[in-house]
Amino acid sequence: MVLKKRLGYDFNGFHVPPMLQVPKSAKGKRSVRKKVDDNQMCAFDLLATVADELLVGKYSLSPQKIVTGTSCPTSNSTPQNGKLFEEKPFTDEGFEQGSFCQSALDLKDSQLGENCPLRKQCSLKDPVQLNLKSSALVGTKNSTESPSVEDCIPLNSSFRRQRDNMELPVDRDDDENYSRCTNHSTITSKAFRPQQRIGNRVRQLLAAKFSRVNPMISKNGEPPYNDVGKNAVFNSKRICYKRRRTQRCPLKRRRHFDKRSIYYGAVRANRLSPIVASHRSLEESENYHGKLSIKSFKVPELLIEIPETATIASLKGRVMEAVTAILGGGVRVGVRLQGKKVRDDSKTLFQAGIYHGNKWGKLGFALEPTNSTAAQLQAASSDEPCGVIPCNPTEQLTRADPFFILTQVSLVFLWLFSSSPPPSVAPAHPGLELPLSSVVNSPESDHDSSLSLVAASWDKTSADSRALIPTPVLSNGGLSMTSIQNPKRSELAHRRLRRPFSVSEVEALVQAVERLGTGRWRDVKICAFDNANHRTYVDLKDKWKTLVHTAGISPQQRRGEPVPQKLLDRVLIADAYWSHQQRFKLPVKPPPTDACM
DNA sequence: CTTAGGG
DNA sequence: CCCTAAG
Numbered sequence A: 001m002v003l004k005k006r007l008g009y010d011f012n013g014f015h016v017p018p019m020l021q022v023p024k025s026a027k028g029k030r031s032v033r034k035k036v037d038d039n040q041m042c043a044f045d046l047l048a049t050v051a052d053e054l055l056v057g058k059y060s061l062s063p064q065k066i067v068t069g070t071s072c073p074t075s076n077s078t079p080q081n082g083k084l085f086e087e088k089p090f091t092d093e094g095f096e097q098g099s100f101c102q103s104a105l106d107l108k109d110s111q112l113g114e115n116c117p118l119r120k121q122c123s124l125k126d127p128v129q130l131n132l133k134s135s136a137l138v139g140t141k142n143s144t145e146s147p148s149v150e151d152c153i154p155l156n157s158s159f160r161r162q163r164d165n166m167e168l169p170v171d172r173d174d175d176e177n178y179s180r181c182t183n184h185s186t187i188t189s190k191a192f193r194p195q196q197r198i199g200n201r202v203r204q205l206l207a208a209k210f211s212r213v214n215p216m217i218s219k220n221g222e223p224p225y226n227d228v229g230k231n232a233v234f235n236s237k238r239i240c241y242k243r244r245r246t247q248r249c250p251l252k253r254r255r256h257f258d259k260r261s262i263y264y265g266a267v268r269a270n271r272l273s274p275i276v277a278s279h280r281s282l283e284e285s286e287n288y289h290g291k292l293s294i295k296s297f298k299v300p301e302l303l304i305e306i307p308e309t310a311t312i313a314s315l316k317g318r319v320m321e322a323v324t325a326i327l328g329g330g331v332r333v334g335v336r337l338q339g340k341k342v343r344d345d346s347k348t349l350f351q352a353g354i355y356h357g358n359k360w361g362k363l364g365f366a367l368e369p370t371n372s373t374a375a376q377l378q379a380a381s382s383d384e385p386c387g388v389i390p391c392n393p394t395e396q397l398t399r400a401d402p403f404f405i406l407t408q409v410s411l412v413f414l415w416l417f418s419s420s421p422p423p424s425v426a427p428a429h430p431g432l433e434l435p436l437s438s439v440v441n442s443p444e445s446d447h448d449s450s451l452s453l454v455a456a457s458w459d460k461t462s463a464d465s466r467a468l469i470p471t472p473v474l475s476n477g478g479l480s481m482t483s484i485q486n487p488k489r490s491e492l493a494h495r496r497l498r499r500p501f502s503v504s505e506v507e508a509l510v511q512a513v514e515r516l517g518t519g520r521w522r523d524v525k526i527c528a529f530d531n532a533n534h535r536t537y538v539d540l541k542d543k544w545k546t547l548v549h550t551a552g553i554s555p556q557q558r559r560g561e562p563v564p565q566k567l568l569d570r571v572l573i574a575d576a577y578w579s580h581q582q583r584f585k586l587p588v589k590p591p592p593t594d595a596c597m
Numbered sequence B: 001c002t003t004a005g006g007g
Numbered sequence C: 001c002c003c004t005a006a007g
Helices: A024-031 A043-056 A082-086 A100-105 A117-123 A127-139 A147-152 A154-165 A176-181 A201-210 A233-247 A251-263 A282-288 A312-327 A371-383 A402-418 A481-485 A487-492 A503-516 A521-528 A537-552 A565-583
Strands: A331-337 A363-369
Touching (some): A503 A521, A537 A565
């Protein structure tokens, strides 16, 4: 991929091809969004679908969460895009209409090498074509190594980096939204699935509902916006986003639900199998006299690239990182291979035999409470012996048994789905023959009695639906782990977990804002954080605000994970640029709908 | 629903 | 992050 360097760029003029302005009409389209089907979409609907899926056995459970690889990128991969703005004078002339990205780069087709991806990326003439090309581009292994490419494609490089980084700005967690809607914690995460975004409606719905599949990562590990053959990708993304958006249970509504659940929360029977929904409609719940609390969230795509020379400890660390982001700590990660706990942290994956013989499928992770957590959990469960976790003495299964836990959950799904009263005893779900016992019933399992949250992986043959469904079972209806750990915060239980932006997220944000401007957060969201459901456009806007602020203060005053100065510089520049745009009331030109492809 | 801005 | 006015 040989590119002409920015030799002939006419930078002064910022001769931007007439830009990217989404016609108002296009904006208008937004309001055409269907609200219909999703307004009612909440826990029940969601669970029902899950139940359906479980019944059909679609969600075969298997691990495949771990994607082997050789690179172990870290956050120190430094953005190169900063150059973009350093190399060219930032003159007022530059403040013309157009996306900053394009302006800064002066993307004139005629001036870019025919092969310059940027041209394809940014000329935005033919979205489809563009996607094809960029797909090819990204698909080219090691294309990262082409410096010219890097230089030429800020966005692309960034995205690639993010992908490689496994610190995708998207996807650390996906479904806080769902946890907002429902009140029970289920981590579900799904491995690669060559998902077709434009598949049948059901699939789309499912994908949108559960985000089980990370649309950002296709089979080849390419971001979906590079998918080939997706006409109007952006539109589809937009649609997806709409869908997701409409599925969001607004906080207020959520609170409403929660309040309501307080009123009918009597647990029906001690030996009743466990989980009761608090989000059912009042009348429905009256039939059950049960309090069912389902909180669901998922680990969307735990994509981990890790070399065989990595140690067990580092593997744990990686998994831990992701899990902590969601659970807020209080658990630790155990690694199990074929059901046996791998104890020696110093072993490399290779030495542990994980890296060979396709053992990834045999790999499992158990999320175990730390000692303190365990104590708290036990205390909590003894306080409330008939809480979520079953205390049916006849149950052979222990609380720690993921099979049991999963069974419980699937039963709950069934209830909700069939609208029939819950059974008083939880039979095993016939459709779920999960080789789980090996995971937890391992002789070495040392937290069997107090395990509150178990993640396990199963190897199912269905290549198309591999799922990792860790099922956190909480000892206090509806309360999250965090709440358990910190009861004081119960009042704030509904405040979203704080999740600091990672550097890669920041970079993605900067990237997107450079391109789209500061007034189009929704587009920024779609463009750069489409899969990061926990980042709303308001979040992005807020983050930008803090970034601008951060960039304006001395490094000593900054807190949190340090953002590379380079990025902060870009923030300032981009912010200045877009402020200028607004000051002069230059029509902000929204890029064409596929601007972020 | 989005944006913008204060808390 | 939350909340909310305004469009």
